[in-house]
Amino acid sequence: MALDPASPLARLLDAPMRPGHVVWIGLRPLRRAPIQAPDMAVLDPEHGLIGDHYSSRTGGARHVTLIQAEHLAAIAAHLGRDVVAPQELRRNIVVSGINLAALKGRRFALGSAVLEATGECHPCSRMEEILGAGGYNAVRGHGGITARVLAGGVVRLGDGVVREDAR
Template identity: 55%
Template structure:
């Protein structure tokens, strides 16, 4: 008899702490400056209010998130300090939680509920904004994409908590 309650599945549901939103950025238009905000609203199908990305309810890339801890890693690979998240064009920077461990989990950030839909791979622009080697410095550290499951406000300082396994 098949069961979802394997020891590995159980381990993958343990998180040592909640994360925290430390930065929110909205991409108002292609190749335009990021607007840094303290609060935004997540909407099903269209992502974050004020962000240029407009998908549909089934889109897997409504919101992008990256770990603050990876900003230091990327900087280290480039021989620099912590990278400014404006350069990476992700929507939300969190710290204190491993985003890659969110596979098959739903997360609550403020009033919104998101679900990880995949990895947010770097694009060729990373060479342009970070310099030579920027693309490779980002590989494996680009964050995740997510879909909005429940609309709500997201604010800087909000906790990032795991709701349940799918």
Template identity: 55%
Template sequence: MTLPPADSALGKLMATLPRPGRVEWIGIRPARGTAMQALDEVLAQAGAGLAGDRYKGSSGERGITLIQAEHLPVIAALAGLDAVEPARLRRNIVVSGLPLIALKGRRFRIGEVLLEGTESCDPCSMMEAALGAGGFNAMRGHGGLCARILEGGTIRRGDALVALADSETPVSAVDGDAV
């Protein structure tokens, strides 16, 4: 995704987020079809993925998958369920407090890890089994974001997710100016 020039009106709007996000849940997928393992922290490896995750070592485009905590009740409602636990959706990180789609094509940090949003994390056919009939469609538009790991490190539950300006300076939560 090509972003508009940073100094354009649209570029300024797209760069302004209300506040940092927060990591609420972390999980890895050891193998296809196996249960997710919930973790308090995980090692993110640049160009590879998360230690112990089945996607580790792939192209890096899907080095990590994120989903918005605020979308979990929406997905549950659309699937006709009372609630949806994060592991059921097979995303690595659940983040609250900011719109993940705003990070597509942008760099951001979670704790010490530098990431770049690469593409929407669209649902796969497994969501039909995980959520029941219509589960695939219940997740459409709510599947989250895939990201490439540019600089590795440890991601911990409770870490802040901070969007970066082009110069990798955190974007202020209030006025969009670099802090």
């Protein structure tokens, strides 16, 4: 059922939103391999995040995974820890200052690339292994989003994350 574009809720969903910025980039070259944290990465519409083993295996729906830095603090609090490092969650891009849930079904710029949010990034069973007991449940609702690359480009630390209609 489609939302009536003239409804108050549709207007709120389309309301302006503050852009965010990239604070961390992670590439997973091989399954279970340590994550590399470069200063920049290349995004490609056919292959996803170049250098990440997972990005092209899902037909594009999961080219890139993104999580909010603000949620890292929430996950740490749920675990009784001071900090959860981005590489522990094995996401590709950590952003700050933008609510990723507001990008649901939307196109957005990530550096010079254009992506489309395709869904939530749910935790996997490895969260218990990596974060310890309770890791899976600590990440639930805070795992970020998945996205497909629509137009290739480069993303660097500090680059903007801007909803396409706000550009």
